[in-house]
Amino acid sequence: MSRYVSYRDFDWLLLGFVLLICGLGVMEIQSATVHTKFAGSHIKQIYWILAGVGMMFLMSLVNYQALLDQIHWFYIASIASLIAVLLFGTKALGAKRWIKMPGGNHFQPSEWVKLVLILAIAKFFAEMRQRELSWGDFFKAGAIVGVPMLLVLRQPDLGTALTYLPIAAMGMFLGGMQWKQGLARSMS
Amino acid sequence: MFGRDEKVSALRLTASQYLILGIFLILAYGLWRLQVMQSDYYSLAAERNHTRNVPVLAPRGKILDREGRIIVDNYPSFSALLLRDSSRDLNGDADLIAQGLHLNADEVRTRIKRFASMPQYQPIFLKEDITPDELQFIEAHRNELPELDTIMAHRRLYPRNGFMAHLVGYVGEVSEDMLNQPAFELYNPGDVVGISGVERQYNTLLMGKNGSRQALVDSHGREVGRLGETEAVPGKQLKLTIDLDLQIAAEEALAGKNGAVVAMDPHTGEILAMVSGPTFDPNDFAVRVSRDEWNKLVNDPDKPLLNKAIQAQLAPGSTFKIIMSVAGWQEHIAQDLHVNCTGGAEFYGRRFGCWVKGGHGAVTLEKAIYQSCDVFFYTLANKLGIDRIAKYATDFGLGQKTGIDLPNEVNGVMPSEEWKIRNFKQKWFAGETISVGIGQGAVAITPVQLLRAISAISMGGRMVVPHVINPTEMPPGYVEAGHYTEVKSVPLDPNGWNFVTDAMSRVLLPEGTAPSAHVPGIDIAGKTGSAQIVSLTTRAKFKNSDALAQNGWFVGFTPRRNPDIVVCVLFQGGEHGRLAARLATQVIKAYVDKQKRTPQKMVEKPNAPGTVDIGGLWSAPDDDGDKDGLQAGRFAIDLPKKRPVLATAAPGMN
Numbered sequence: 001m002s003r004y005v006s007y008r009d010f011d012w013l014l015l016g017f018v019l020l021i022c023g024l025g026v027m028e029i030q031s032a033t034v035h036t037k038f039a040g041s042h043i044k045q046i047y048w049i050l051a052g053v054g055m056m057f058l059m060s061l062v063n064y065q066a067l068l069d070q071i072h073w074f075y076i077a078s079i080a081s082l083i084a085v086l087l088f089g090t091k092a093l094g095a096k097r098w099i100k101m102p103g104g105n106h107f108q109p110s111e112w113v114k115l116v117l118i119l120a121i122a123k124f125f126a127e128m129r130q131r132e133l134s135w136g137d138f139f140k141a142g143a144i145v146g147v148p149m150l151l152v153l154r155q156p157d158l159g160t161a162l163t164y165l166p167i168a169a170m171g172m173f174l175g176g177m178q179w180k181q182g183l184a185r186s187m188s
Numbered sequence: 189m190f191g192r193d194e195k196v197s198a199l200r201l202t203a204s205q206y207l208i209l210g211i212f213l214i215l216a217y218g219l220w221r222l223q224v225m226q227s228d229y230y231s232l233a234a235e236r237n238h239t240r241n242v243p244v245l246a247p248r249g250k251i252l253d254r255e256g257r258i259i260v261d262n263y264p265s266f267s268a269l270l271l272r273d274s275s276r277d278l279n280g281d282a283d284l285i286a287q288g289l290h291l292n293a294d295e296v297r298t299r300i301k302r303f304a305s306m307p308q309y310q311p312i313f314l315k316e317d318i319t320p321d322e323l324q325f326i327e328a329h330r331n332e333l334p335e336l337d338t339i340m341a342h343r344r345l346y347p348r349n350g351f352m353a354h355l356v357g358y359v360g361e362v363s364e365d366m367l368n369q370p371a372f373e374l375y376n377p378g379d380v381v382g383i384s385g386v387e388r389q390y391n392t393l394l395m396g397k398n399g400s401r402q403a404l405v406d407s408h409g410r411e412v413g414r415l416g417e418t419e420a421v422p423g424k425q426l427k428l429t430i431d432l433d434l435q436i437a438a439e440e441a442l443a444g445k446n447g448a449v450v451a452m453d454p455h456t457g458e459i460l461a462m463v464s465g466p467t468f469d470p471n472d473f474a475v476r477v478s479r480d481e482w483n484k485l486v487n488d489p490d491k492p493l494l495n496k497a498i499q500a501q502l503a504p505g506s507t508f509k510i511i512m513s514v515a516g517w518q519e520h521i522a523q524d525l526h527v528n529c530t531g532g533a534e535f536y537g538r539r540f541g542c543w544v545k546g547g548h549g550a551v552t553l554e555k556a557i558y559q560s561c562d563v564f565f566y567t568l569a570n571k572l573g574i575d576r577i578a579k580y581a582t583d584f585g586l587g588q589k590t591g592i593d594l595p596n597e598v599n600g601v602m603p604s605e606e607w608k609i610r611n612f613k614q615k616w617f618a619g620e621t622i623s624v625g626i627g628q629g630a631v632a633i634t635p636v637q638l639l640r641a642i643s644a645i646s647m648g649g650r651m652v653v654p655h656v657i658n659p660t661e662m663p664p665g666y667v668e669a670g671h672y673t674e675v676k677s678v679p680l681d682p683n684g685w686n687f688v689t690d691a692m693s694r695v696l697l698p699e700g701t702a703p704s705a706h707v708p709g710i711d712i713a714g715k716t717g718s719a720q721i722v723s724l725t726t727r728a729k730f731k732n733s734d735a736l737a738q739n740g741w742f743v744g745f746t747p748r749r750n751p752d753i754v755v756c757v758l759f760q761g762g763e764h765g766r767l768a769a770r771l772a773t774q775v776i777k778a779y780v781d782k783q784k785r786t787p788q789k790m791v792e793k794p795n796a797p798g799t800v801d802i803g804g805l806w807s808a809p810d811d812d813g814d815k816d817g818l819q820a821g822r823f824a825i826d827l828p829k830k831r832p833v834l835a836t837a838a839p840g841m842n
Contacts, residue, residue, distance in 0.1 A: 024219065170204060173200055173203075173204065174197075174200055174201065174204065176197070
């Protein structure tokens, strides 16, 4: 199933747009923090972008098919991390969103859950054989996104929870959703 | 690999791509709108956000008298601040703070509570204009109470006890009403501007220009740096035409009385002294006036806030007879008029009494002036008719503003047939003219109008514009002061006004109406007047209440020909003109005394003032110890000032 990935196959245009948006971000940070005690934050941001690009190339070496094969483990881990945050999370600004990591950093599970959900939804629809989405599959897909979403809503963090919806919507739409189902989804 | 083509519909894939493209286009448009289309607007808003203009207040100009003596000054005034960004327990310190600043501790706590939601960098103004011992308390408790601080601002210091309060006026924060007027359009809320008197009239000159300090602030409003500073331009000092020594004499004359005293140089129109009574203390307004205090001043029946010299409109009484005499002479009626006064006369079926019940007997113009015979002037008024009287009175400026450089001067009333029709839609009755002949009836004038009219007669018809500043000493380009040097001329027969002023000089002699005001050695020409507020019969009904007592007037000048000074006194409730005359002669005497005491010609020394060079020869031991050589030298010796010391500054200015 695995295949060699060449840099010639790489979507350089996509990377260009990503870097463009990152560049705008750096400019905004620079102009917003000049003359304040946060001055120089944009340099840090550049370091983070460079690190991110490096990570991106590293990750691109991993065959996503292999990730898809292990997705149920990732999914279980993400649900566990969301429950952990409800149990042991640090409370700030009236919500429990973070888990304190050794070393003083804070980890926000709801962020990485987004990536897991994308893979999980993709895997779910890829394994579906028929062209049309059955009601049963519709509800199953809904549950895959709905469970972590409800956990995030409990934190409460409506903003992040809402970002899960487009993931489900896009998956269902491309997975062969019928118009009636679309209506039912938008009403739920 | 799985069969992508059979799984995902191409249509749906394309649709999602376009959807994502659309969303990005919207975001890109938003970015473009913020950064390009409205960049000017947002960059300006951001600029304002991170630089703050802190005003640097310009001190107002001082006000000086004609000799440069201080009338109004500034003083550094301290306000106590409570800083809230210290880590102190403010409520715990409230008792000590309240004790030191003479405040109520609970009130301090309430204010701390009220400010709790405000940004921390914003201090609380605990007390304005604190006393030296309160300032001492703050300085002494720097360690125990680090949250206390002071801020200094210049405040106006006015003379004590309301000295010259009406002329000088006072300052205050510019009001909403004033900001809507074109004269104040350049000011900002919170600016301190002149509210009345000279302070208001010459506000632009006195005010100066506030500077500003551009401070860099962060998004919380805390100062983090300084970009630049434009210095404040202090207000210009203003030299008045007032002579402080004369002003003091006038204030003393009117002390405790209701009315006004105005003295003027009839050659130039320079006001030498101006007092209105009762007075108020503008220092009370310099910080903050309480509502109760303000209401008391506004509702006082004696109207302490009114500058009666320019704002009281009253019947001039017998002083009007001077206008009548000149009018009668010009019309060739008065010089040959002979009247037999029997204590009253009948006109148009009504009896008009003379103030001397027994009558003056045979009266000519001269006797009618110094004895103030009413019957003579009834007869003269009847012969002249109202319109000829009104013409002369109007020529002399009665019933109109004099144009003095003080705010809110009033017009007064000089009645005429036309005036009656315009205001009452009624015909003038000939009987009304009779009362006008002795300055009663509808005639209502201000002291400064009367002063100007009599000044013009004493100068042979030369009408000056009264003013309180010297136009030639104003900064160049200050055009407002231009017209104060304009002189108007009323053509008069010299024999007429000389005759009238000669008669006026007998008013203070034994045969006149005010012999008790006579000052030996000073040639004063003048005219008394006493004017009814209500008719004598009405007054009797109110049991001769003081509130309805007659107003005493006196207007006079010295010397009789080419006078140096003309003075007008209104003594409300003074009953008789001779009492007003006594007040006027006090001022005139102070003027004459000062002229006599002040050497007219001083030999000014070419070197430092107050010293004189003396040359000398003397013998002293020379190098070899003999005293055979004469030495010469020059010494500068300090001389005591010969000029008598008069007032050095207005009371309270040291």
